[in-house]
Amino acid sequence: MRSIDLRSDTVTQPSPEMRAAMAAAEVGDDVLEQDPTLARLETRVADLLGMEAALWVPSGCMGNLIALMLHVKRGDRFLAPAQAHVLGSELGTGAWLAGGMPEPLPWEGGPGRPTAAQVAAAAGSPGPYYTLRTTLLCLENTHNFAGGAVTPLSEHRALVGAAKAAKLAVHLDGARLWHAAEAQGLAPAALTEGVDTVQVCLSKGLGAPMGSLLAGSKPAVAEARRLRKMLGGGVRQGGVMGAAGLVALDYLPRLSEDHAKTRRLAEGLRNMGVQAPAPETNILLVSVPDAGAALRALESVGVRVLPVGAAIRFIAHRDLSVADIEESLLRMESVAHLLRSA
Numbered sequence: 001m002r003s004i005d006l007r008s009d010t011v012t013q014p015s016p017e018m019r020a021a022m023a024a025a026e027v028g029d030d031v032l033e034q035d036p037t038l039a040r041l042e043t044r045v046a047d048l049l050g051m052e053a054a055l056w057v058p059s060g061c062m063g064n065l066i067a068l069m070l071h072v073k074r075g076d077r078f079l080a081p082a083q084a085h086v087l088g089s090e091l092g093t094g095a096w097l098a099g100g101m102p103e104p105l106p107w108e109g110g111p112g113r114p115t116a117a118q119v120a121a122a123a124g125s126p127g128p129y130y131t132l133r134t135t136l137l138c139l140e141n142t143h144n145f146a147g148g149a150v151t152p153l154s155e156h157r158a159l160v161g162a163a164k165a166a167k168l169a170v171h172l173d174g175a176r177l178w179h180a181a182e183a184q185g186l187a188p189a190a191l192t193e194g195v196d197t198v199q200v201c202l203s204k205g206l207g208a209p210m211g212s213l214l215a216g217s218k219p220a221v222a223e224a225r226r227l228r229k230m231l232g233g234g235v236r237q238g239g240v241m242g243a244a245g246l247v248a249l250d251y252l253p254r255l256s257e258d259h260a261k262t263r264r265l266a267e268g269l270r271n272m273g274v275q276a277p278a279p280e281t282n283i284l285l286v287s288v289p290d291a292g293a294a295l296r297a298l299e300s301v302g303v304r305v306l307p308v309g310a311a312i313r314f315i316a317h318r319d320l321s322v323a324d325i326e327e328s329l330l331r332m333e334s335v336a337h338l339l340r341s342a
């Protein structure tokens, strides 16, 4: 039985068009001088994000780490929403390599986000020389472990405003910023307003085999280029990946299709008596009594998902058709009792 893979939007295969573009890419040595295709990608993404410049990095984790290294001095505290990727899913690099003291902020503003008042309170005001310094607010939009929750533009502005009033730098983990923009009918640049740096992924939902971009001011990106080299992320003929990234961006207008597929998945599960929330983007988190049992049952009917705490995570993506979603719902009928809350 062919399995229907709803584990992540990173399981997509490069399309034939993407592979052709990679094979034909014009390339150069990106360490000695800029690779022409990577340079084109960097300019296109900087424009899309409304930032001065952007730098290609191999992964979202490296983009976030470089941002933290830019903004945090050893021993400085940084704030991030609870369960942010930079806190729990990057192997502690924010502390280990960037030297920051992480401070998770509970979600008092809504799923995946604190309020501006929480940011102001946590940032505090500068104290005597022997007190801890807080220098960075790291946001995440959409918030992965809040089920792809979107931070609305008004709240984004309020959070950035509170950070700036407290003289904090702001980094935005926008691995799925594209999805947040699509869900609100906004251009991605609207959701970077006021941030110092933003990281976006090409490998999540857009179909690129790898690659993220870290965008910011020209001086920040120049420094980021040095840090990328230090971390072993300076590549040579990176245009092969740059070409994949350029094709990936062409998928942006179609992200709404993946959001619709995710909504259909939730609706179909609700029709089976499963308590599935209304997804805001392409991620659906369903709380289940026993995630391990649910996972095994779903595997047995050829539906693959991932556990996230006490929930299971479904993500619809470009390699799954509407018919695949309907097929997955049919298959799940026989195991739906394991997905129903007690």
Ligand SMILES: Cc1ncc(COP(=O)(O)O)c(C=O)c1O
Pocket: 058, 059, 060, 061, 062, 064, 085, 086, 140, 142, 143, 144, 173, 175, 176, 201, 203, 212
């Ligand atoms: C919100 C968020 N940030 C960062 C990352 C890291 O991206 P990568 O897997 O490319 O390192 C992920 C990966 O899933 C993510 O969901």
